[in-house]
Amino acid sequence: MDAVRLLVAAEDFDPGQEIERLSSGEGQSGAVATFLGLVRGAADGVSAMTLEHYPGMTEKRIAAIVEEARSRWALERVTVIHRVGRLLPGERIVFVGVAGRHRAESLAACEFLIDWLKTRAPFWKMEETAQGERWVEAREEDDKRADRWNRTPL
Amino acid sequence: MKIVYFAALRREIGVGEEDVSPPPDISTVAQLLDWLKGRSPAHAKALSARRLMAAINQDYAGLGAAVSADDEVAFFPPVTGG
Numbered sequence A: 001m002d003a004v005r006l007l008v009a010a011e012d013f014d015p016g017q018e019i020e021r022l023s024s025g026e027g028q029s030g031a032v033a034t035f036l037g038l039v040r041g042a043a044d045g046v047s048a049m050t051l052e053h054y055p056g057m058t059e060k061r062i063a064a065i066v067e068e069a070r071s072r073w074a075l076e077r078v079t080v081i082h083r084v085g086r087l088l089p090g091e092r093i094v095f096v097g098v099a100g101r102h103r104a105e106s107l108a109a110c111e112f113l114i115d116w117l118k119t120r121a122p123f124w125k126m127e128e129t130a131q132g133e134r135w136v137e138a139r140e141e142d143d144k145r146a147d148r149w150n151r152t153p154l
Numbered sequence B: 001m002k003i004v005y006f007a008a009l010r011r012e013i014g015v016g017e018e019d020v021s022p023p024p025d026i027s028t029v030a031q032l033l034d035w036l037k038g039r040s041p042a043h044a045k046a047l048s049a050r051r052l053m054a055a056i057n058q059d060y061a062g063l064g065a066a067v068s069a070d071d072e073v074a075f076f077p078p079v080t081g082g
Helices: A015-023 A057-072 A103-120 A142-147 B007-012 B029-037 B039-047
Strands: A005-010 A032-039 A047-054 A077-084 A085-087 A092-100 A125-129 A133-134 B003-007 B015-018 B053-056 B059-061 B072-076
Touching: A005 A057, A015 A032, A015 A077, A015 A092, A032 A103, A047 A077, A057 A103, A077 A103, A092 A103, A103 A142, A125 B007, A125 B029, B003 B007, B007 B039, B007 B072, B015 B072, B029 B039, B029 B053
Parallel strands: A005 A077, B003 B072
Antiparallel strands: A032 A092, A047 A085, A047 A125, A077 A092, A125 A133, B003 B015, B053 B059, B053 B072
16 A cells, blocks of 8 residues: 555545555554544635645645655655535545654644645635635744744745 | 746636746746736736745746746745645
């Protein structure tokens, strides 16, 4: 089984199956950590969200971010799935999962991956609201979170 | 040279990509950006955004990076995935 699984697609995915895949090693991994991102809806007045991306560059950037994670932590497996297109509140957007030897490195690598994915992979979110469409603005908070992992340019 | 725009920039300019032939003295991302602003009022407005990111052949590039005729140069707002 491949150590790295990357997917950018409109289709939904099954988080259970992804966790199963991450945990079915030969026993070297002791910890699987995952992050699952969903479309936030009603409370923010968002009726739908469309994710646009830069085909080609997206896959390249995600692969580079995953390689960066693998150079920092000993990871047996990494899975990154990011959906694109129009999604409704409650739908899954993104899945990050890592299998490592111990929990500390798995948890850290998982957080690193989603932090850098958010600030370095070329995706853009457009929200549909009762007032019309609006592009989601990049948040300084996300940049700060990503920068905690240092300022290595990607 | 192939120019591609994404997200709000694509909407404001009205096209996702265009083939352009800048004059030979356009050699950096910053110069290209200024030259592109002259294409239409929509270009001028969209490309004057305070925070803009650029990529050359699908790698992030700074304003001083060199561009050449067979490059694919992308302009887009700060990314918001995840």
